[in-house]
Amino acid sequence: MLLSMTGYGRATRTDGGKTYTAELRALNSKQSDLRLRTNLNLQAHELELRKSVLAATKRGKVEMSVDIDDEAGSGKVKVDLPLLAAISHEVYFRLNTYGSRPLPEHTMDGLVPALLRTPGIIETGAGQLAANDWENIQATVEDALQRLLAYRQQEGQVLSEDLSGSVRSILELLARVDDYSEQRIDAVRERMERHLAEYLGRANVDKNRYEQEVLFYLEKMDINEEKVRLAQNCDYFLEILENEDDVKGRKLTFISQELGREINTLGAKSYSADLQRLVVNMKEHLEMIKEQLANVA
Known part of the structure; x- marks a missing residue:
């Protein structure tokens, strides 16, 4: 099973006149990260929430929003009128006492908007969690996570098929290498023998030494080891791709790097x-593999 790093999940739940909503969006990232957006007071539960979401998503950047819509109106704005009156009286007293002249009676009317921004004057219950809110939030987030994971699995299946097709294409191209290997060696051998024949007439040429150099050069051209390692790495890639691990993006990336080394050596x-x-065709399929792996968890 292969998981995509991108995905989306949203869930809602209604209980006691309140509607709980959780929305998750997963994006590509080499590291695991969670960004939580909410106006709720989740300080006591935020660590637990983060741990559960990151454990489920495993890899990638996740953006999560959690909200409660209270139809009963318990989240209405409340103004602490006694506190507002006390502050207004104190401000008016000091301005009137230390000012250069007495203040008109309606002076405070223009200061009320500024006083309303004083901490503690305006209270809202929207951010406060009731007794059963946390349980409902947990259940809603879990539902959203299940939808997110289903989305990632569906995308992962498509990615798995594409990756498998690219690796098998490399194996098919590798099988055709032998069609040109002998032809390549024969052409090089003939060219060297022609050069050797030209040098045979020279008295200062050591024929045995020259033949040793030819053998050494042909050995450097041997690509059997590269073909074997490339085939093994392709088989290993397919094996990892088809196993039951959820997170395999890093391992597949490492194997793709080995594929690149062997293909480059073949080219050299x-x-x-x-x-x-x-x-060149192998490198084309390898680039397609690398692009797809950037989205694999």
Whole structure:
């Protein structure tokens, strides 16, 4: 099973005249991160909420919003009138006492909007959690998480099919390498033998030493090890892709880096235009793999 890092989940729940809403949006990220947006007082439960969401999403950046819509109106704004009156009286007294002249009776009317911004004057119950609010929030977030995970699994299935197809395409191209390997060696051997024949007439040429150099050069052109390692890494990639692990993006990324090394070495040793074309096609599929892995959890 493969999980995509991107996804979306939203859930609502109604209980006692209140509607609880949780919305989750997951995005690509190398690290796990959660951004919580809410006007609720969740300080006592925020750590627990973060741990449960990050444990479920496993990897990626998650944006979550939690809200409560109170149809009963318990979240209406309340003004502390006694406190407002006391502050107004104190302000008026000091301004009238220390001012250069007595203040008109309606002076405080213009100061009321400013006084209303004083901490504690205006209270709202919207951010305060009632006895059963936390249980409902937990249940709503869990429902949203299930929808998010279902979305990620659905996208992950598509990603898995694309990745598998690209790796199998590399294996198919690798199987065609042998069609040009012998041709490549024969062409190089003939060119060297022609050069060797030209040098045979020179008295200062050591034939045995020259033949040793030819053998050494042909050994450097050998690509059997690269073909074996590339095939093994492709098989390993498919094995990891099909196992039951939820989080496998990092491991698949490491394997894709090994694929790149072997393909690059094949290209460096190709000495053949036909073989080079195969290598270019392999690199094309490898780039597609890397692009897809950027979205795998």
